[in-house]
Amino acid sequence: MSFIKRYLIPRLIQYVIVTFLGLTAIFIFPRLLPVDPVKQQLTQYQTFGVYVSPEQQEEIIKTLKQLYGLEGTLWDQYIMFWKRFFSGNFGPSLSRFPTPVNQLLAMALPWTLGLLSVTTILSWIIAVIAGGIVGYFRKKWMEAIDILIMIIRPIPYYITALIFLILFSYIFPIFPLGGGIGVGRTLSFNLQTILNIIKHATLPALTLLVVGIAWQFQSMKLIVQSIQTEDHVIYAKTAGVDEKNIVFSHIIKNAMLPMITQLGLQFGGIFSGALITEMVFTYPGIGQILYDAIMRADYNLIMGIMCISVVAVTTSVLFLDLIYPFFDPRVRYR
Amino acid sequence: MQPLKKVFLVLAILLVLFSFTGTSAQVLPQGIPRDKTLILPFLFAPLPVPGNWNQWAGWRAQNCGLHQFVTEPLWTLNPDVVKGGIINALASEGPIYNKDFTRLVIKLRKGIYWSDGVEFTADDVVFTIQKVKETEGLDYHGAMQDVKRVYATDRYTVVVDLNKPNARFHTFFLERWGALRPMPKHIFSKVKDILTYDFNPPVSLGPYVYVSHDPAGYWVLWKKRIDWQRTVTGQLFGEPKPEYVLFIHYGPPEKQNMAMLRHELDVIQGTAEQMLTMLKMSNTTRSYRDTWPYIDPRDISTRGPAFNHLVFPYNNKDVRWALALSIDIVELAISTYNGMVAMTPGLPLVVGKNFYDWYFKPLEAWLKNLTLDIGGGEKFKPWDPDAPWRLLDWAKKNYKVDIDPKNKEEVQLTLGYGWWKYAPEVAEKLLVKNGFKKIGGKWHLPDGKPWKITILRGPDPTDMANIVILGVAEQWKKFGIDVVFNVSAAAATLALNGQFEVLNTGHGGFAGEPWGLHPDLYLCFNAMNSKYVRPVGEPTLGWACRWSDPRMDKIISSLEKTRWSDLATIKKLGLEGLKLQIEEMVAIPCFNCPIAIVFDEYYWTNWPSPKNDYARCDNFTTWPQLKYILHQIRPTGRK
Numbered sequence: 001m002s003f004i005k006r007y008l009i010p011r012l013i014q015y016v017i018v019t020f021l022g023l024t025a026i027f028i029f030p031r032l033l034p035v036d037p038v039k040q041q042l043t044q045y046q047t048f049g050v051y052v053s054p055e056q057q058e059e060i061i062k063t064l065k066q067l068y069g070l071e072g073t074l075w076d077q078y079i080m081f082w083k084r085f086f087s088g089n090f091g092p093s094l095s096r097f098p099t100p101v102n103q104l105l106a107m108a109l110p111w112t113l114g115l116l117s118v119t120t121i122l123s124w125i126i127a128v129i130a131g132g133i134v135g136y137f138r139k140k141w142m143e144a145i146d147i148l149i150m151i152i153r154p155i156p157y158y159i160t161a162l163i164f165l166i167l168f169s170y171i172f173p174i175f176p177l178g179g180g181i182g183v184g185r186t187l188s189f190n191l192q193t194i195l196n197i198i199k200h201a202t203l204p205a206l207t208l209l210v211v212g213i214a215w216q217f218q219s220m221k222l223i224v225q226s227i228q229t230e231d232h233v234i235y236a237k238t239a240g241v242d243e244k245n246i247v248f249s250h251i252i253k254n255a256m257l258p259m260i261t262q263l264g265l266q267f268g269g270i271f272s273g274a275l276i277t278e279m280v281f282t283y284p285g286i287g288q289i290l291y292d293a294i295m296r297a298d299y300n301l302i303m304g305i306m307c308i309s310v311v312a313v314t315t316s317v318l319f320l321d322l323i324y325p326f327f328d329p330r331v332r333y334r
Numbered sequence: 335m336q337p338l339k340k341v342f343l344v345l346a347i348l349l350v351l352f353s354f355t356g357t358s359a360q361v362l363p364q365g366i367p368r369d370k371t372l373i374l375p376f377l378f379a380p381l382p383v384p385g386n387w388n389q390w391a392g393w394r395a396q397n398c399g400l401h402q403f404v405t406e407p408l409w410t411l412n413p414d415v416v417k418g419g420i421i422n423a424l425a426s427e428g429p430i431y432n433k434d435f436t437r438l439v440i441k442l443r444k445g446i447y448w449s450d451g452v453e454f455t456a457d458d459v460v461f462t463i464q465k466v467k468e469t470e471g472l473d474y475h476g477a478m479q480d481v482k483r484v485y486a487t488d489r490y491t492v493v494v495d496l497n498k499p500n501a502r503f504h505t506f507f508l509e510r511w512g513a514l515r516p517m518p519k520h521i522f523s524k525v526k527d528i529l530t531y532d533f534n535p536p537v538s539l540g541p542y543v544y545v546s547h548d549p550a551g552y553w554v555l556w557k558k559r560i561d562w563q564r565t566v567t568g569q570l571f572g573e574p575k576p577e578y579v580l581f582i583h584y585g586p587p588e589k590q591n592m593a594m595l596r597h598e599l600d601v602i603q604g605t606a607e608q609m610l611t612m613l614k615m616s617n618t619t620r621s622y623r624d625t626w627p628y629i630d631p632r633d634i635s636t637r638g639p640a641f642n643h644l645v646f647p648y649n650n651k652d653v654r655w656a657l658a659l660s661i662d663i664v665e666l667a668i669s670t671y672n673g674m675v676a677m678t679p680g681l682p683l684v685v686g687k688n689f690y691d692w693y694f695k696p697l698e699a700w701l702k703n704l705t706l707d708i709g710g711g712e713k714f715k716p717w718d719p720d721a722p723w724r725l726l727d728w729a730k731k732n733y734k735v736d737i738d739p740k741n742k743e744e745v746q747l748t749l750g751y752g753w754w755k756y757a758p759e760v761a762e763k764l765l766v767k768n769g770f771k772k773i774g775g776k777w778h779l780p781d782g783k784p785w786k787i788t789i790l791r792g793p794d795p796t797d798m799a800n801i802v803i804l805g806v807a808e809q810w811k812k813f814g815i816d817v818v819f820n821v822s823a824a825a826a827t828l829a830l831n832g833q834f835e836v837l838n839t840g841h842g843g844f845a846g847e848p849w850g851l852h853p854d855l856y857l858c859f860n861a862m863n864s865k866y867v868r869p870v871g872e873p874t875l876g877w878a879c880r881w882s883d884p885r886m887d888k889i890i891s892s893l894e895k896t897r898w899s900d901l902a903t904i905k906k907l908g909l910e911g912l913k914l915q916i917e918e919m920v921a922i923p924c925f926n927c928p929i930a931i932v933f934d935e936y937y938w939t940n941w942p943s944p945k946n947d948y949a950r951c952d953n954f955t956t957w958p959q960l961k962y963i964l965h966q967i968r969p970t971g972r973k
Contacts, residue, residue, distance in 0.1 A: 183363060
């Protein structure tokens with residue numbers, strides 16, 4: 001009972017407050033941008049060479065304000081925001097009017113989740129195992145891996161992606177230059193289409209894996225090396241505890257704690273997409289949509305994407321908080 | 335089995351399976367032959383709403399083939415820029431107005447069919463105008479409020495009665511890059527809500543039909559209609575050569591280059607560096623010209639700095655002239671675009687044969703005699719007709735050049751008409767005349783504060799307008815003015831609100847974008863109508879730069895009363911407006927927007943060139959007139 005009172009309830013309250021503040025920030029910050037969605041819409045026509053006469057502009061401004069629901073006071077819009085949040089209907093996209101935000105999310109999210117969840121989990125598993133082994137054993141050949149990772153890690157993602165493209169799409173044209181699915185294909189559930197999708201996802205996934213592994217590998221390795229020098233490990237070794245036990249029960253188990261936190265936070269972040277990956281590989285996803293939405297002050301679309309992202313991050317943190325006591329007895333006994 | 339072996343086994347199985355999913359990594363699937371497919375860049379990708387082709391209800395990135403193949407306008411710019419002029423598309427003749435411009439009669443072409451077999455008739459046009467007028471949120475809804483009544487007198491004649499006289503009402507239906515094009519009545523009349531209707535799959539009036547699109551919106555595939563003869567293209571130009579046309583966006587320039595090197599992209603339009611790289615890397619590529627300056631200079635818009643005329647000191651004509659005279663145009667051309675640009679002194683005075691004859695030639699003598707009062711009783715003639723030749727001299731030392739310096743017209747149509755003299759000493763006098771001071775090599779405002787120019791620009795580093803403005807900033811810094819940039823994604827909003835000092839004239843609210851192939855400058859001048867000027871902080875409906883002049887208002891009002899076909903009066907008024915703009919130095923246009931184009935001749939040939947000048951090159955990338963030139967290209971026979 002005291003665990004629930006002292007640990008669980010405060011965290012649930014914290015979760016509700018953080019989510020509420022996060023969502024309110026989503027409402028406020030886009031409206032502080034100097035970008036006006038109606039004017040951006042107008043200038044988009046002009047930028048692309050479509051002549052809009054001044055008389056037309058006046059009419060367009062009037063109509064778009066009505067259609068976009070930007071006519072009420074800020075408070076009215078805030079109330080509408082919460083209504084939309086709780087009904088799960090984020091309204092129409094302003095920059096892609098009148099397409100509903102939900103439709104855009106349904107189109108883009110599966111691609112983002114498919115790519116990023118697989119690469120996030122895989123890179124985490126590989127990095128944890130490899131980082132743990134290299135961190136503990138420190139063999140000569142392992143140093144080579146460490147050096148390789150040290151070289152890869154500071155390379156900007158864009159360059160890594162370009163190297164992969166040049167290697168596997170240009171010099172050895174094994175993979176397509178981009179896209180989520182082959183030209184002429186339509187999305188359907190058959191083996192050929194699924195394989196075609198995997199083929200298109202392979203290069204973006206590989207680049208994300210390499211970068212993800214390099215980043216987490218070093219974290220894991222350093223954590224393991226640090227734990228190795230801690231008193232309880234030295235004591236265990238002195239007491240003659242067998243190495244397997246030391247590695248798994250004393251080192252890896254402790255090293256896993258920050259890595260689990262990292263994984264949880266990364267999972268929450270998935271919902272914001274991977275903009276550079278999408279741009280370089282012209283891969284479908286939520287990143288490009290979010291970028292366009294911010295650039296064009298599409299309040300509803302920003303709200304739709306960020307609501308999911310905020311809820312995902314706060315829920316991940318809550319989930320981590322809830323499962324932490326199972327991994328870390330210190331939390332249970334605090 | 336050991337773990338490593340398992341990994342290899344999985345990889346091997348995947349590779350075998352991949353091989354069944356299509357031939358290697360080629361962009362086209364089996365069944366669509368590369369030698370019969372034209373692959374073009376999709377410049378404004380991605381599709382904002384993949385699968386929604388209803389371009390009457392908002393932005394759909396229509397240069398994905400939508401405005402090239404699905405829609406057809408009543409009138410359009412002639413893709414042949416040498417001949418120029420406006421051609422009749424769905425209309426069978428030009429607009430017919432009554433005496434006071436309150437009635438427009440549109441005669442339609444016969445024998446045109448939608449791709450689903452229904453004939454295109456006056457009913458489609460009447461329905462479109464009525465629907466757009468009554469539906470808020472549809473494009474051109476505002477413009478159609480001028481319509482009192484629209485009706486068909488027979489299957490091929492439409493009459494539009496207007497609420498007030500308008501000699502240019504038909505220009506809403508005239509394709510430049512966008513127009514109100516007819517909807518298929520037999521489809522749209524059955525739709526409950528036109529605004530939300532996705533028009534999927536679209537029915538075409540053009541010579542190609544939709545095949546499929548990328549769920550992410552990066553490519554759209556089109557196939558030639560079996561009945562292409564029953565389209566405007568078929569009637570006017572003949573059979574388009576490619577069986578398929580694929581519009582695709584490969585991503586950043588590096589990837590576009592890789593795609594062209596793999597012969598998976600037939601055309602690239604990008605920056606000068608990208609063009610030069612491709613010309614160097616591939617022996618099957620070429621640009622518009624075989625030698626420097628390679629580019630096609632004939633875009634119908636200009637680039638350079640422009641001012642907020644409500645903000646001091648840019649509201650002072652002498653200051654604007656001083657800023658123009660402190661720019662070395664040849665140095666600017668070299669530093670920004672390797673000299674591969676055509677210079678122009680007038681905001682809508684674009685470089686091209688039509689404008690050369692209509693406007694530049696009649697202006698030339700006036701430009702030579704144009705005189706500035708630079709103070710202390712001194713006068714100065716700023717016009718520099720030799721600038722293009724100096725650029726040519728520079729190029730000859732650095733590139734292979736195939737331009738005859740003695741052929742004045744060739745030089746001026748390739749490198750521009752001329753520009754303002756580089757005269758920092760005169761610029762200095764103009765500023766001193768107005769109380770500015772140069773202290774320690776830096777200019778100070780009349781109140782003694784250091785002069786710092788803040789230039790508003792967008793974030794895209796490959797945008798020509800941004801490239802030029804960076805070069806201009808360097809010129810002004812050299813002259814002793816501190817220059818900073820306000821790089822903002824909100825540049826468009828800030829410009830409309832007048833929250834800037836200086837910006838680039840790229841698409842300057844149409845003040846700098848004429849029809850190009852018709853001499854009417856009404857749309858450029860009308861953007862400067864004094865009735866649209868708003869104070870800083872309030873959005874303007876006209877030109878963001880907020881310049882106005884009663885003399886310009888008079889020209890606008892005269893143009894409104896001038897028949898579109900009265901070319902002599904239109905040109906006379908156009909010249910008056912141009913002189914006024916130049917005299918007042920309302921902006922400092924520097925160059926025509928250069929079309930840095932690369933064609934791959936691996937699968938297709940007979941692309942435009944100065945010797946085979948059937949179209950402006952960007953018709954192959956983004957312009958709707960593409961359909962009218964696809965009969966010109968020829969397959970090379972390579973499989």
